[in-house]
Amino acid sequence: METAEDIAGDTFLKASEHWAIHGVPENPAAWLYTVAKNKAKDYIKHLSVVETRVRSQTETERIRYEEAFEYHEQSIADSQLAMIFAVCNPANASKSQICLALQILCGFSVEEIANAFLTKVETIKKRLQRARSNLRNDHFQVGLLSEAAIVFRLPTVLKTLYLVFNEGYFSKTGDQLVRKELCSEAIRLGLVLTENPLTNTPQVNALMALMCYQSSRLEARTGAGNETIRFDDQDRGQWDKALIQRGHHYLINATTGNEISAYHLEAGIAYWHTVISDANKWPHILQLYNQLILIEYSPMVALNRTFAFANVYGQEEAISEAEKLQLTGNNHYHALLGYLYSGTDTAKALAHYEQAIRLTRSKPEKQVLSDLKMHCAAQQR
Amino acid sequence: MKEFALIFRLKDLADFQPSPEQMQERMNWLAGIAAQNKLVDKGNTLLPIAGSAKTVKADDVVTDGPYTEIKEFISGYIVVRAETIDEAVTMAKENPIFMVGGNIEVREVLKRD
Known part of the structure; x- marks a missing residue:
């Protein structure tokens, strides 16, 4: 197993070097498997050189290994x-x-x-x-x-x-x-998982719905210069309607049975994000977040729920709701408070945005926050 | 951290069936506690209606409904996590139950091992 891990690690390393220069190949999975297979072959070759003198059966093992590693679309999906x-x-x-x-x-x-x-x-x-x-x-x-x-x-x-x-x-x-x-x-x-009757469960379908809905915005979320485009500024024409349709399909499949898992609730929220305008959109999203946080606490859900709360009851009303969370070491907490204060108390808003920037490690995210901060400061003047 | 049970009481059976707006307010309150990671148990609703509530007393006396002598009935409970009872009381104060004349009893939980 350690050897396999080393090979996998090397493969990913090679991928990161190669892809950074040549771009991501058309079929990344196949690329990875080919590289991993070659690395495994090299490794076994190396082994066999060392060991042929000791053990003659290595040769047969090598053949067995090669067969197991043969690249095949179907077997990749299943073996992974x-x-x-x-x-x-x-x-x-x-x-x-x-x-x-x-x-x-x-x-x-x-x-x-x-x-x-x-x-x-x-x-x-x-x-x-x-x-x-x-x-x-x-x-x-x-x-x-x-x-x-x-x-x-x-x-x-x-x-x-x-x-x-x-x-x-x-x-x-x-x-x-x-x-x-x-x-x-x-x-x-x-x-x-959905193709196997044993694993084609409502939860799997709910997760698929969630991932399809979210993915429908992948293209619209990044601009030409790889910068992030916020939800409100996205070109809705770029949303992938086929993926949204797939999402509907899985969401319907997910509703067989009585179970409501966290994936169901998140898929429901993601569904509402594909709806452009509907008076009840945010109340629905808030209700789904309310149910989600009752299933399992997570700081991200708590923060997103507060954002939904602000969209239903107003930014000012949501401030006390947000401050109760006391997630002072969390960059998203400060970004949220920055947003909530931006209408009423610019000084506080800017201070929170600054905190958020300080606590964020990802460069593009820092950029998004700096833009928000600048926008907030500009509005004051 | 200590745990406290919040026990909800209502006076009027008519208030037991909340309107959608009341339901939403209750959910907001409950989820607000969960969002602070202070909800230990989202508890349950206790049905006060005929067929779902009986009181058993000594000498084989069984009456319908919850205790009616005190003119109010328990409608449900939750368990929260708090440093002090005052913190639990602060959480309770924000519950919309007071708008319909209900009240909340806050009791520290002593765990049986």
């Missing part, structure tokens, strides 16, 4: 997912499973995982170490899972896809605000 299912082993706590899957299979850095979990880098490092040794002790292997095991592991697999998509959609590290390849990878894997 099979790996995620294998790593989502209940020998580890679900958080650790997700961390491992993000690192090994999705090429996330420790920092990106820490961002996804809103946790410290050190915590994630420890979590990953423990998870690895647990897997080793559990005699990790990618084999056939029983139906029961697949059903049991599905929620953590879904959460992994959800986090991959989010990191793509709201990339917090590096210089890019959106990493489309992560979004499409998450959708592709979700699609595989």
